[in-house]
Amino acid sequence: MDGPDTSTGMNHADLRRGVGDVAPLLLGIVPFGLVAGVAAVEAGLDLSEAVAMSVLVFAGASQLAALELLGRDAPLSVVVVTAAVINLRMLMYSASIAPYFRALSGRWRAGLAYLLTDQAYALSVARFRREEPVDRRAYYLGVAGTMWVVWQVTTVAGVLLGTGVPDSWGLEFAVPLVFLALLVPAMEDRATTVAAVASGAIAVAGAGLPLNLGLLVGASAGILVGLGVERPGGVEDAD
Amino acid sequence: MPTSYGAPAILATIGVVAVLTYAIRVSFVAILGGAETMPPLLERALRFVPAAVLAALVVPAFVTVQPGTGGIAVDRLVAGALAVVVAWRTEDVLATMVAGMGTLWVVRLLL
Numbered sequence: 001m002d003g004p005d006t007s008t009g010m011n012h013a014d015l016r017r018g019v020g021d022v023a024p025l026l027l028g029i030v031p032f033g034l035v036a037g038v039a040a041v042e043a044g045l046d047l048s049e050a051v052a053m054s055v056l057v058f059a060g061a062s063q064l065a066a067l068e069l070l071g072r073d074a075p076l077s078v079v080v081v082t083a084a085v086i087n088l089r090m091l092m093y094s095a096s097i098a099p100y101f102r103a104l105s106g107r108w109r110a111g112l113a114y115l116l117t118d119q120a121y122a123l124s125v126a127r128f129r130r131e132e133p134v135d136r137r138a139y140y141l142g143v144a145g146t147m148w149v150v151w152q153v154t155t156v157a158g159v160l161l162g163t164g165v166p167d168s169w170g171l172e173f174a175v176p177l178v179f180l181a182l183l184v185p186a187m188e189d190r191a192t193t194v195a196a197v198a199s200g201a202i203a204v205a206g207a208g209l210p211l212n213l214g215l216l217v218g219a220s221a222g223i224l225v226g227l228g229v230e231r232p233g234g235v236e237d238a239d
Numbered sequence: 240m241p242t243s244y245g246a247p248a249i250l251a252t253i254g255v256v257a258v259l260t261y262a263i264r265v266s267f268v269a270i271l272g273g274a275e276t277m278p279p280l281l282e283r284a285l286r287f288v289p290a291a292v293l294a295a296l297v298v299p300a301f302v303t304v305q306p307g308t309g310g311i312a313v314d315r316l317v318a319g320a321l322a323v324v325v326a327w328r329t330e331d332v333l334a335t336m337v338a339g340m341g342t343l344w345v346v347r348l349l350l
Contacts, residue, residue, distance in 0.1 A: 090260075114265075178335075
């Protein structure tokens with residue numbers, strides 16, 4: 001039946017709806033996860049370390065950046081700060097989704113937060129904003145739980161793949177390609193596009209900087225340029 | 240290129256990144272309360288994080304100055320340029336990867 005399950009209070013229909021809504025996005029997550037596994041091998045991590053990273057961090061872009069910096073023997077402080085800066089965008093998601101989880105217990109909120117990703121945020125908030133009633137926890141778990149399972153499975157598959165594929169295939173090039181596919185939709189208006197262009201140019205110029213700081217310097221400069229370009233007091237031509 | 244760091248350093252790094260990432264995720268959901276408590280400047284700056292960070296990751300990978308020769312790595316530049324077009328038209332991870340990797344292999348065969 002589609003009514004709430006009396007043992008957990010979870011609406012199974014909404015859980016399934018979340019799984020169904022995230023399914024088309026998995027086409028993008030599967031290659032991303034495979035690349036994360038391959039990148040872990042390239043950076044010299046073994047299967048258990050790669051799995052530990054995917055389970056504990058569970059944030060693809062920061063994992064790939066951290067692996068690349070580890071592979072270049074960057075200082076660990078630079079690895080950590082870079083990964084954290086990449087994940088700062090989730091501060092936005094956390095703030096934006098928080099009102100919808102207010103009715104839940106602290107324990108549930110702490111658990112659901114662990115599963116917060118770009119996709120879980122985008123789908124859930126879009127669904128919660130509709131007028132129709134929905135079991136938010138069930139829907140969110142359907143989306144975010146599916147993402148989690150697929151991410152772990154594809155990481156392991158990627159590690160096995162990366163171990164078997166010769167270096168001459170240049171699989172490490174798949175990492176920036178994944179980022180590129182994420183970058184294009186992130187350039188949503190003029191200000192974010194200018195921020196991206198400035199950041200990319202400065203990161204190239206700073207590629208030789210000591211401590212592999214080029215990424216951080218480029219990204220920070222891009223954010224500042226974006227803030228400067230955007231008219232103060234209003235968000236220009238954004239929807 | 241494999242890292243020269245040992246397992247303890249790698250695991251410690253993973254642990255610290257994990258704690259920081261979870262702190263970011265849980266911040267407003269379980270601790271701070273609601274969106275209205277975020278300072279406006281921080282909110283505006285956060286909007287630029289994805290575009291800025293991703294560009295800083297992507298562009299240097301395509302425009303690689305090869306040490307020694309002083310030139311640009313042509314295979315990566317061509318493959319990157321074609322991938323940009325595909326990413327722009329499709330906004331699809333798989334299509335972008337297929338276009339970029341395929342072009343990289345073709346250019347390497349031709350050169």
